[in-house]
Amino acid sequence: MLAAVAASGYRINELARNLRTAESRLLLTMAPDFGNPFYAPIVRGIDIVARQNGYYMLLCDTGVELSRERSYFDLLRGRRVDGAICLDPAAVQKALAEEASRLPWVACCEFDPDAGVPYVGIDNHAAARDAVRYLIGKGHRRIALINSGQGYLYGCARLSGYLDALNEAGIDAESAGQIELDSLDYEAGGQAAVRLISSDAKRPSAIFAVSDTLAIGVMNGLRGAGLRVPHDVAVVGFDDFAVAAHVDLPLTTVSQPMQLLGETATGLLLKRLRDPRAEGLGVILPHRLIERRSA
Amino acid sequence: MLAAVAASGYRINELARNLRTAESRLLLTMAPDFGNPFYAPIVRGIDIVARQNGYYMLLCDTGVELSRERSYFDLLRGRRVDGAICLDPAAVQKALAEEASRLPWVACCEFDPDAGVPYVGIDNHAAARDAVRYLIGKGHRRIALINSGQGYLYGCARLSGYLDALNEAGIDAESAGQIELDSLDYEAGGQAAVRLISSDAKRPSAIFAVSDTLAIGVMNGLRGAGLRVPHDVAVVGFDDFAVAAHVDLPLTTVSQPMQLLGETATGLLLKRLRDPRAEGLGVILPHRLIERRSA
DNA sequence: CTGAAAGCGCTAACAA
DNA sequence: TTGTTAGCGCTTTCAG
Numbered sequence: 001m002l003a004a005v006a007a008s009g010y011r012i013n014e015l016a017r018n019l020r021t022a023e024s025r026l027l028l029t030m031a032p033d034f035g036n037p038f039y040a041p042i043v044r045g046i047d048i049v050a051r052q053n054g055y056y057m058l059l060c061d062t063g064v065e066l067s068r069e070r071s072y073f074d075l076l077r078g079r080r081v082d083g084a085i086c087l088d089p090a091a092v093q094k095a096l097a098e099e100a101s102r103l104p105w106v107a108c109c110e111f112d113p114d115a116g117v118p119y120v121g122i123d124n125h126a127a128a129r130d131a132v133r134y135l136i137g138k139g140h141r142r143i144a145l146i147n148s149g150q151g152y153l154y155g156c157a158r159l160s161g162y163l164d165a166l167n168e169a170g171i172d173a174e175s176a177g178q179i180e181l182d183s184l185d186y187e188a189g190g191q192a193a194v195r196l197i198s199s200d201a202k203r204p205s206a207i208f209a210v211s212d213t214l215a216i217g218v219m220n221g222l223r224g225a226g227l228r229v230p231h232d233v234a235v236v237g238f239d240d241f242a243v244a245a246h247v248d249l250p251l252t253t254v255s256q257p258m259q260l261l262g263e264t265a266t267g268l269l270l271k272r273l274r275d276p277r278a279e280g281l282g283v284i285l286p287h288r289l290i291e292r293r294s295a
Numbered sequence: 296m297l298a299a300v301a302a303s304g305y306r307i308n309e310l311a312r313n314l315r316t317a318e319s320r321l322l323l324t325m326a327p328d329f330g331n332p333f334y335a336p337i338v339r340g341i342d343i344v345a346r347q348n349g350y351y352m353l354l355c356d357t358g359v360e361l362s363r364e365r366s367y368f369d370l371l372r373g374r375r376v377d378g379a380i381c382l383d384p385a386a387v388q389k390a391l392a393e394e395a396s397r398l399p400w401v402a403c404c405e406f407d408p409d410a411g412v413p414y415v416g417i418d419n420h421a422a423a424r425d426a427v428r429y430l431i432g433k434g435h436r437r438i439a440l441i442n443s444g445q446g447y448l449y450g451c452a453r454l455s456g457y458l459d460a461l462n463e464a465g466i467d468a469e470s471a472g473q474i475e476l477d478s479l480d481y482e483a484g485g486q487a488a489v490r491l492i493s494s495d496a497k498r499p500s501a502i503f504a505v506s507d508t509l510a511i512g513v514m515n516g517l518r519g520a521g522l523r524v525p526h527d528v529a530v531v532g533f534d535d536f537a538v539a540a541h542v543d544l545p546l547t548t549v550s551q552p553m554q555l556l557g558e559t560a561t562g563l564l565l566k567r568l569r570d571p572r573a574e575g576l577g578v579i580l581p582h583r584l585i586e587r588r589s590a
Numbered sequence: 591c592t593g594a595a596a597g598c599g600c601t602a603a604c605a606a
Numbered sequence: 607t608t609g610t611t612a613g614c615g616c617t618t619t620c621a622g
Contacts, residue, residue, distance in 0.1 A: 014373030040330030078309030
């Protein structure tokens with residue numbers, strides 16, 4: 001009889017099971033832009049832990065648009081996914097937090113400690129400060145910053161870490177430039193670099209970029225302008241994504257434990273699913289400065 | 296009364312609706328590796344069309360592992376997603392086709408015309424032939440190939456296009472080297488380039504790499520060895536992904552209409568969902584050689 | 591231990 | 607038009 005069932009090609013209807021058990025065993029990851037390779041190892045970490053616990057992890061791209069993000073939260077409200085991990089800018093998250101903070105989700109990388117939503121991330125302030133201190137230790141005093149826009153919480157935190165490091169060394173923050181960018185891609189970094197070195201008056205001797213993609217673009221831009229790295233201008237990036245060690249001049253950068261970030265976020269989410277009234281606490285993971293050849 | 300319902304925070308239970316209507320309005324995209332930026336615009340194209348038609352598009356990473364791919368097909372079997380678009384190597388798809396060809400899915404980029412599954416892609420054979428003809432037209436006769444492994448169908452097609460172009464020009468395919476790689480990342484391309492130029496006997500004057508990431512790696516490797524592009528060695532890539540136009544030396548490459556590929560795949564899938572017995576036909580989209588500065 | 595029945599929350603068909 | 611009811615296919619409970 002059971003054999004007959006198997007042979008007949010019977011497949012259980014999981015829609016029915018889902019209704020009956022009131023769960024979908026689906027976890028959603030919301031990423032702002034998966035063209036950015038930074039997210040790949042985080043997503044892998046999430047997937048591994050989800051799988052180990054009998055969940056599917058599915059991904060969506062919010063494009064950092066509130067309307068799209070909201071529509072994905074609707075999957076949560078409609079119970080079509082059991083839980084979500086959000087990698088999106090905290091600004092957007094905050095806008096949602098009030099109505100959504102009771103939904104089963106956690107924030108990863110970008111988070112607002114006061115939103116009442118569990119989170120994992122690194123100490124972006126300290127990480128940026130460490131990077132700039134390193135440059136100061138190498139004798140640099142004109143250190144430029146290439147930052148993302150203020151939509152990203154890490155942008156604010158890293159700016160203030162940068163400023164603090166300059167401050168404690170008695171360096172005027174205006175001695176070199178600061179640039180804010182909308183985009184994180186190579187091209188944008190290259191253009192920013194060209195802009196920074198065009199005013200001879202206070203050409204920086206070092207550039208700190210808040211992402212490795214930007215930093216690689218910076219190195220290309222510098223080379224195009226006939227400047228050598230690190231001899232003429234030192235470059236420090238952020239993230240330590242896969243390519244950073246293998247570009248033309250291996251990049252000195254601040255490493256984030258991407259995969260662990262994803263794994264931890266999933267652990268937090270699963271705990272919250274098992275015990276909905278569990279207190280949503282935050283986890284801060286360590287960063288590390290990786291010294292290579294660009295600075 | 297309706298106001299009271301709205302105020303009470305009532306949310307429809309979509310699990311119940313899904314069971315009743317026997318559909319989830321979820322579409323699944325299976326990508327082999329979303330760390331590869333090549334997939335980003337394809338996925339965007341899929342998402343746009345899905346959204347326009349009232350579907351959610353969710354993504355998963357198969358890692359080109361048969362077991363994981365199979366587990367995602369189970370989502371289809373269990374009716375937890377209505378349809379799927381698969382970007383995975385045709386070899387894997389073929390293994391699945393027999394049992395899975397009746398499920399509502401379509402192949403995109405990688406496809407097997409004989410698998411009985413609707414597909415969209417480009418003519419990889421002709422595209423590779425065009426690239427090599429272009430190099431021959433520029434006077435090159437020692438043209439090396441850096442290819443992906445044979446797991447990818449496009450690898451076979453591009454190899455044969457390369458060979459055909461060489462043949463019709465009366466060039467011995469052994470005059471330069473051919474290398475097959477497991478990986479598509481920058482580093483692998485750089486190492487392959489170094490390998491190709493190390494045997495002085497038949498150092499190539501041009502290198503055709505089957506992906507832009509590889510080609511960029513090649514340029515870095517060449518530069519590291521003190522060779523200039525395109526003066527000493529010309530380089531042609533494939534895909535024309537976003538970075539190709541903005542790297543140090545803008546890349547000459549074969550462009551694929553990535554976003555359109557995704558949009559077309561989704562259109563095919565939706566048609567199949569509306570009419571399950573519709574014949575699964577294939578669509579071939581045009582490629583184009585983009586001449587920049589690397590060759 | 592095995593088998594029947596209830597019911598998850600919705601939509602579609604039908605009755606009033 | 608509006609209101610009622612049957613039933614999607616499963617899991618869980620309860621009776622035998």
